[in-house]
Amino acid sequence: MHGVGLQLGIGxxxxxxxxxxxxxxxxxxxxxxxxxxxTESVGTAALNFEGNTLKNxxxxxxxxDNAKFLTGEPTPLFDGVNDFNNIHSAQLNTDFNNAEGxxxxxxxxxxxxxxxxxxxxxxxxxxxxxxxxxxxxxSSNANDANLAYxxxxxxxxxxxxxMTTTDPxxxxxxxxxxxxxxxxxxxxxQSGAILNGLGVWAGALDAAGTLIGAQSTGPTFIWNGWLSYxxxxxxxxxxxxxxxxxxxxxx
Amino acid sequence: MSWHGYILLENLxxxxxxxxxxxxGLKTLGPSSSPQPAELNxxxxxxxxxxxxxxxxxxxxxxxxxxxxxxxxxxxxIDPGDINHAxxxxxxxxxxxxxxxxxxxxxxxxxxxxxxxxxxxxRARGYLLANITEWEIST
Numbered sequence: 001m002h003g004v005g006l007q008l009g010i011g012x013x014x015x016x017x018x019x020x021x022x023x024x025x026x027x028x029x030x031x032x033x034x035x036x037x038x039t040e041s042v043g044t045a046a047l048n049f050e051g052n053t054l055k056n057x058x059x060x061x062x063x064x065d066n067a068k069f070l071t072g073e074p075t076p077l078f079d080g081v082n083d084f085n086n087i088h089s090a091q092l093n094t095d096f097n098n099a100e101g102x103x104x105x106x107x108x109x110x111x112x113x114x115x116x117x118x119x120x121x122x123x124x125x126x127x128x129x130x131x132x133x134x135x136x137x138x139s140s141n142a143n144d145a146n147l148a149y150x151x152x153x154x155x156x157x158x159x160x161x162x163m164t165t166t167d168p169x170x171x172x173x174x175x176x177x178x179x180x181x182x183x184x185x186x187x188x189x190q191s192g193a194i195l196n197g198l199g200v201w202a203g204a205l206d207a208a209g210t211l212i213g214a215q216s217t218g219p220t221f222i223w224n225g226w227l228s229y230x231x232x233x234x235x236x237x238x239x240x241x242x243x244x245x246x247x248x249x250x251x
Numbered sequence: 252m253s254w255h256g257y258i259l260l261e262n263l264x265x266x267x268x269x270x271x272x273x274x275x276g277l278k279t280l281g282p283s284s285s286p287q288p289a290e291l292n293x294x295x296x297x298x299x300x301x302x303x304x305x306x307x308x309x310x311x312x313x314x315x316x317x318x319x320x321x322x323x324x325x326x327x328x329i330d331p332g333d334i335n336h337a338x339x340x341x342x343x344x345x346x347x348x349x350x351x352x353x354x355x356x357x358x359x360x361x362x363x364x365x366x367x368x369x370x371x372x373x374r375a376r377g378y379l380l381a382n383i384t385e386w387e388i389s390t
Binding site: 041080081117119120218224 | 289376
């Protein structure tokens with residue numbers, strides 16, 4: 001059942017998918033590790049909709065239900081000062097596949113000034129250490145988003161320039177040692193070239209460096225804006241699947 | 252009275268033990284529970300460990316000048332009345348606390364206690380951007 005349409009000014013009503021999470025749960029379900037929609041209105045638990053509560057996150061400082069996501073669901077505000085969702089758990093570390101995987105996150109900057117504030121801001125960040133990490137967010141360069149898979153110190157990174165949007169946007173990254181490919185996506189479409197030459201990942205996920213909305217529990221490099229639907233799979237989703245994950249938010 | 256906002260504590264000359272006592276005491280402020288994580292006390296420590304930004308829904312009695320003097324008095328084992336303070340004018344409430352003519356800490360209420368939460372947050376974010384090398388690691 002789809003959500004009620006909302007009419008925004010002049011034009012045809014737009015229909016939002018208020019059960020978007022079910023669409024994502026059906027996306028290669030056997031390989032879904034975790035899905036954190038961040039649609040809570042109260043409490044510090046960031047529920048893992050994949051179902052294993054051992055992989056729930058823990059909010060620090062976020063303002064829940066601060067605005068509505070594309071689907072009409074609550075979305076939390078990360079204040080750019082000291083907020084984050086710590087998604088690390090022993091179970092997540094067990095299930096995480098450092099050689100084959102997909103990570104997605106929906107991001108929205110608080111205002112256009114965030115794109116030019118010369119501050120690194122992470123949407124989703126997972127590391128064993130500085131030489132072995134995955135991140136999606138923005139760089140300190142004006143109007144740049146960046147996504148990276150770094151393993152064994154080999155950094156495969158895509159920079160997306162010209163970002164000025166103040167609307168929600170989706171970043172996704174896939175990695176595959178078997179195919180020797182890292183692919184970045186913006187709004188469901190591949191961005192940049194397929195990157196080759198993956199290094200060898202070493203180390204378990206860092207309890208202080210596996211987060212939505214920041215790089216560390218210090219915290220550092222905090223997102224300034226809204227974040228929704230962080231997801232993690234143990235396989236590189238296809239381009240069609242990534243596009244589907246994006247498009248269903250509007251369905 | 253409650254106030255949800257951001258405060259900054261900067262250590263100017265406390266030793267490690269004194270600093271820890273003060274910071275640990277400030278960490279206990281704010282509500283013991285709240286449906287909103289933003290209202291629960293949480294903090295961010297400067298890279299050199301000599302400053303902390305706190306955010307919570309504070310009881311303003313606990314972050315008043317006298318409250319801070321009481322904490323410093325306990326830390327130094329002295330009458331809080333022997334702690335002096337000087338207010339630095341500006342868009343934030345900035346107060347330097349001194350003892351024996353030595354500045355010990357600087358305490359900032361971002362946006363003052365009259366600021367709304369988002370206004371205090373804007374001041375805190377502006378402060379971080381202006382002091383980014385002290386608060387953010389290199390990438």
